[in-house]
Amino acid sequence: MSETDQDHPRGPHLAPFRGLRFVREHVGSLAAVTSPPYDVVVRPDGQRHLETADPYNVVRLILPDAATPDARHRKAARTLAAWLDRGVLAHDPVPALYVYEQRDGDHLQRGVIGALRLSGPEEGAVLPHEDVMPGPVADRAALMRATAANLEPLLLAYRDGPATARVVERTATAADPLLATTTEDGVRHRLWALTDPADLTAIDAELADRQALIADGHHRWATYRRLQTAHPPGTGWDYGLVLLVDTTRYPLRVRAIHRVLPELPSAAALAAARHVFRVRRLAGGDLAGALEALEEASAEAEGALPDGSAGRGTSTGAGGNAFVLAGDDSFHLLDRPDPVLLREAVPEDRPEPWRRLDATVLHSLLLDRVWQVPDSPDHIRYIHDTEAAVRLAGQLGGTAVLMHPVREHIVLDLARQGVMMPRKSTSFGPKPASGLVMRSVELG
Template structure:
């Protein structure tokens, strides 16, 4: 990919963040992103604290729930629950955890305002086709609160960003939950801010998680432009966590496929060999030996691609299944136990276990300007909402 000055590059800016004043109580104030919360999860976080971010980020109630959320946010600001930074800053966000293989890992990224660009304009790229979402929930909430609450996760193709983020900033807070340590640090030094902004702006940013949020930001930006006639408002950027696309800093899990019936077409492109019920060891063998797994209520099959069957198909399990089955109904489930349970409990007729996409394949696809099938990747751990709020 060319690096000449005419190539679009994303703008990445610091901003004066809203943060919780009581940093000692962050564990009861922050929450996972709205789109991974079940009703039971939401009950839990709403009950943790009257100021938990879910009261604003996932409002319950009637048609006025967004206006209530906006009023709640304003009350928190007026009452000192949330305080604004005195100057624009970046926020370093470190996630430390042990991955599925038992190896210690740390991801470091930076929270800032990433430029909202038009679809196809370059600079900020989707990495997979998205499934349509009819709900306008995020757009209505953004309009009412005039704030970015949950960050988009962007992967920078700029080499050296991780090294630039290695040095600690001013500690703001730390939370340990489900074995993951979340640590946030503020950076206000102008030289370091300039260096980070330049590094992110040196190459494309690939949207890893939050395609829908980014798309909503584009609609909101256009509404603000139409209402104000300006192109210099905070709506021109959106809250984004940007980390470098490097293998040792990413934990990519597979999102398995659930189908409403058992398709005979599997045998057109795969050799089916009966095997034992899948275990975590099976997932490891799939990666080393290159097979998929078909799970049904009474049998399990190893799926080995027939030589030549995918000659002109990209070497992605999701693409292989699309090629084999075409546009059949499919739903998505991450987690081995959860996927098997869906079949065991009759919520799906069968499941296909697929392998995680490699970081090298993610980058290659991006560099070639292509899109992966929907739900190709599941990036873990999930970022927390509430460490930083970006006013609009």
């Protein structure tokens, strides 16, 4: 995020690139070939739904279906090559930055898509805030290497870019878009190409004094850096596809990412949790009521530290942290963890705001100590949508842990200190739809 009074290196540099886009004459509709980001797609149901929406849906590239990882990546590469040969996908004729607009009801978001230079004078101008898991990074790296493409932009947030805002808003209000479509979730998407040298120069000059926070896409960011290191300098691997949004003008929404524990029945989870948390069954048995109870419990924690003393709180429960456990057609609220057990479980080598994060307490106390759930894809699934998390837990006979979102200022404060939050702590959005514009690494 931008702070003009901070001394930091040159800011992010966005390079124009020749966008790789679907040719609308060769697909059923542009909406039918888009997908949420790969880590938001609920598998297998959501993936199957997208695959059947259109034979050219981008999910076949970002989540190819095959028996082994190597087979999946080779399949994606063959699919991409075939779509290019058939003219289903084509590169734009000249390099450009792209103005991207999303409108969801009354919420409007606009930003700039470009190829971000990954290192150089601007080293340190991009701030990550979450740890990553080695498995997904290795998988995304193998997929990008096989396809030689950035198939999805990650989302970066910065603040106070008036010159860029003028370019973005003039383009979005005065020019016809390259594409316009409305996806099945009701979100309207529009895209414009920016090629005017004066506009490109104005954006580059302004970003030189900015910092950007990775709002979404930490695994893709780690993948970009890994692949850059694995290739000699001066290639297309020195850049990665991003969407950059000025959150002064277009504030992002911050949501939680929930956990589904397929191997842990809810009865067992509740029985063990009673030794360290206050556990209450929520009357009504409906998701809306459960989320309201979680919101109230988290609101009570504002101004309360884990030991009950006064102070500036985060999204924690009264005197501690709060979660909702879903399973067996019921909802239970967990709050007020035992302060002694909490201090014993949470590492002491991090700042206090990090120690009080719901994700920190969940993983350090409940998952690691109480439930002893391994941190692997077979045992923990990260689901962005609350209904999908509850539904999946019911289908698998497991437990869904519903969480409250972290305050944005906590994310930024920790990022500036260089402190990584537990992985999958936050979900910023709206996220860019996958499939609207991609980037071939070989074309820069």
